[in-house]
Amino acid sequence: MPEIRLTVIDPSGLHARPAAKFVQAASRFTSRIHIRHDGREADAKSLIALLGLTIRPSSDITLAADGPDADAALAALTAELSPYIDPAGNPAG
């Protein structure tokens, strides 16, 4: 199951508007997609689950996809988040 680790660098964390766009993008794929943060996991196709993770700036998240279009889903979702993230290991100042 492909996974990718990312660091949220947006000063507001993953707030409502990007989270909503992320959920809309995730729902276009048939794979099951999860986002993990701080030991908790949310269904990437549910805004309420995603907002419930309260993802803050400079925190690490992991995207995991399972299904026939998993690789394409992770690529598209990483692109969707690109204004808000950095590859993990490059913490924002």
Next chain:
Amino acid sequence: MVGLVLISHSGTLVEGLREMVAQVAGDEVTVATAGGTEDGRLGTSAPRIASAIRQALDSGADEALVLLDLGSAALSLELALEELDPADRLRVRITEAPLVEGAILAAVQASIGSPIDQVIAAAEGAATLAKLPRD
């Protein structure tokens, strides 16, 4: 797609909420509003609510989910539902979800084409949604 009907004692409140919903969820989701009385005071009006519901159903929504604020909004909504054609009434569901957060969560869920039961579940989850970090 599910459309939303937002009912409040304040027209300003539901107009602002409609803007927030459109910005977060996009403008594909139909959002109709009924805020304030016919003469522009704070309050609720059954005819205005009935008209907002018909507007949502006529502008492309398969079903309409109604969110409301407090007190007499529920009574006015009940009267409004009695005014509707029975066929329209069957396409309307009501939720006790918090108005602001519920509308936004419901709209995002509706925007991805979810069935109305999932849209209602998203709206009602707003009541217990964490807003502050846990630490």
